[in-house]
Amino acid sequence: MNLRSLGDALASRPSSVSRLCDRMEAVGLIRRVPSSTSRREVEVGLSPLGEQVLGELRDHRARLRLAALSPFVERVLGITGVSGVLPVFRGVEEALEADAV
Structure with a gap:
């Protein structure tokens, strides 16, 4: 899921979603990877710890x-x-x- 889609799902501003993802990534709950469809986008997904x-x-x-x-x-x-x-x-x-x- 890209950050824009996540923001839409959360009904939140992009800057808020980005900060939330920063905090979740810092504790190992999510991972960010370059999008396979767009070089400008980043996709966000749960890490193994996040899944647990x-x-x-x-x-x-x-x-x-x-x-x-x-x-x-x-x-x-x-x-x-x-x-x-x-x-x-x-x-x-x-x-x-x-x-x-």
Whole structure:
């Protein structure tokens, strides 16, 4: 993704996006590489550390959702226990992520 696309996705000014990327690159979360389509552009992507941190954040978010919504799912759907509730949440999360793309 180039910086312009990232700025559009974040609804942020280019200078703010650039500073954010500077900070994230400094701690090893992203990498910048020259664009394969334009010599003037730089593409930004997650580094291996960034992928790991993102995975940890997603796992944490899933645990929070599970803790918050389990009582509701148990009461309304009659599904009990983590082994029963977790597939429901995974399906919902996959649907939400597909809509976000």
